[in-house]
Amino acid sequence: MGAAGIRFFPEQASTMAARVDALYFFLLGLAGFFAVLIAGLIVYYAIKYHRRRPDEIGAPIHGGMLLEITWTVVPLLITMVLFVWGASVYQAMAHAPEETLNIYVVGKQWMWKFQHLDGQREINELHVPVGRAVKLIATSEDVIHDFFVPAFRMKADVLPGRYVTLWFHATRPGRYRLFCAEYCGTKHSGMIGEVIVMEPAEYQTWLSGGVPEGSLASAGGKLFQDLACNTCHRPDAQGRGPVLDGLFGKTVTLQSGETVTADEAYVRESILQPAAKVVQGFQPIMPTFQGLVSEEQVLELVEFVKSLAAQPQTPAARPPTVGPAPGENTPVKR
Ligand code: CUA
Numbered sequence: 001m002g003a004a005g006i007r008f009f010p011e012q013a014s015t016m017a018a019r020v021d022a023l024y025f026f027l028l029g030l031a032g033f034f035a036v037l038i039a040g041l042i043v044y045y046a047i048k049y050h051r052r053r054p055d056e057i058g059a060p061i062h063g064g065m066l067l068e069i070t071w072t073v074v075p076l077l078i079t080m081v082l083f084v085w086g087a088s089v090y091q092a093m094a095h096a097p098e099e100t101l102n103i104y105v106v107g108k109q110w111m112w113k114f115q116h117l118d119g120q121r122e123i124n125e126l127h128v129p130v131g132r133a134v135k136l137i138a139t140s141e142d143v144i145h146d147f148f149v150p151a152f153r154m155k156a157d158v159l160p161g162r163y164v165t166l167w168f169h170a171t172r173p174g175r176y177r178l179f180c181a182e183y184c185g186t187k188h189s190g191m192i193g194e195v196i197v198m199e200p201a202e203y204q205t206w207l208s209g210g211v212p213e214g215s216l217a218s219a220g221g222k223l224f225q226d227l228a229c230n231t232c233h234r235p236d237a238q239g240r241g242p243v244l245d246g247l248f249g250k251t252v253t254l255q256s257g258e259t260v261t262a263d264e265a266y267v268r269e270s271i272l273q274p275a276a277k278v279v280q281g282f283q284p285i286m287p288t289f290q291g292l293v294s295e296e297q298v299l300e301l302v303e304f305v306k307s308l309a310a311q312p313q314t315p316a317a318r319p320p321t322v323g324p325a326p327g328e329n330t331p332v333k334r
Contacts, residue, residue: 009021010150010177011172011174011176012151012171013151013170013171013172013197014152014154014170014171015168015171016089016093016152016153016154016168016169017151017152017153017171019089019092020089023086026085027082030082093154096133096135096167097133097169099133100133100134100135100167101128101132101134102117102134102135102136102137103115103126103128103134103135103136103137104136104299105136105137105138105139105147106138106140106141106295106296106299107138107141107145107147107180107184107191108141108142108145108295109143109185109187109191110180110185110187110188110191111123111191111193112124112126112145112178112193113296114126115216116207116216117216117217117303118207119216119218119219124192124193124194125193125196126193126194126195126196127196127198127203127206127207128170128195128196128203129170129197129200129203130171130172130173130197130198130199130200130203131170131171131200132169132170132200133167133168133169134167134169135165135166135167136165136167136168137163137164137165137299138158138163138164139158139159139160139161139162139163139295140158140159140160141160141295142160142184143184143185144157144159144160144182144184145157145180145184145191146158146179146180146181146182147166147178148178148180149195151195152170152176154166155181157182162265162268163264163265163268173197173199173202174196175194175195175197176194176195176197177192177193178192178193178195179191216300216304217300217303217304217306218304219300219304220297220299220300220301220302220303223297223301223304227289227292227293229241232286240283241286242282244305244308245308246308246309247262247305247308248262248263248267248306248308248309249263249309250262250309252266253280254277254278254279255279255280255282257280264302264306267305267306268298268302270286271293271298271302272288272289273290274286274287
């Protein structure tokens with residue numbers, strides 16, 4: 001952030017930044033080229049063909065096939081280049097890599113709250129390691145906010161009532177500004193923060209610095225018992241609710257015969273609106289937990305259900321403790 005000069009552009013600090021900028025500058029250059037070309041031709045022809053005598057009449061012109069084809073085909077080719085290029089950048093932005101470090105984000109008037117899988121919580125500050133893909137699973141507690149980190153060229157609306165995922169891969173350690181980019185009330189302009197990108201070793205030190213609460217999944221496990229969810233969702237298939245062990249990521253068949261994937265959004269909805277998607281073979285008897293659990297607690301429960309995916313679905317083989325979820329959800333090892 002040079003104090004002396006004006007910055008026209010945010011720094012490039014993610015793998016997407018250079019790609020977005022390349023497309024942007026290409027568009028800018030293209031628009032500039034045609035603006036100059038067209039303006040120049042208007043001036044040139046105005047001078048070249050201006051009326052010299054009061055009784056002068058222009059020569060009649062009856063079209064030109066070559067000209068027509070040229071100015072149809074050339075713009076078509078240019079716009080197809082833009083389409084393919086733009087779509088490939090969008091595709092890369094929209095799909096997170098398989099292996100990511102997952103962090104939950106909750107926006108609320110007027111702050112950003114972050115929850116790491118190991119239990120660290122932060123407000124308006126997000127610590128991440130450099131050189132690693134980070135996936136943010138974001139929701140809002142109240143109105144629409146918008147998560148915007150210019151240096152990463154990353155921006156997405158964060159909506160109440162659903163999870164939005166976005167991802168980035170930071171390439172340079174440093175502190176980068178985080179904004180809310182959707183007007184969300186009187187203190188919208190103050191809903192700002194920083195993403196702190198650290199060297200992996202430094203990040204490990206930060207991670208291990210004091211975690212009183214324990215992991216998100218273990219907090220969710222405790223909540224699961226406190227709310228007595230475990231009386232119906234028993235691991236031995238004798239309960240009145242579906243077995244949750246091994247559920248996450250699987251396909252679920254509903255009463256209606258439809259199938260859904262048990263992802264974060266499905267688990268969240270099933271907690272807050274249990275009647276929305278009842279599993280085949282079960283009755284819609286589960287009470288709603290809307291208003292009883294905060295968005296943070298929903299996240300803990302989701303993480304707990306996720307962690308149960310590591311458990312085998314056969315009741316007999318189920319170990320008694322809660323382990324970390326497999327694959328992409330494995331938290332950073334200390
Ligand atoms: Cu939140 Cu603007």
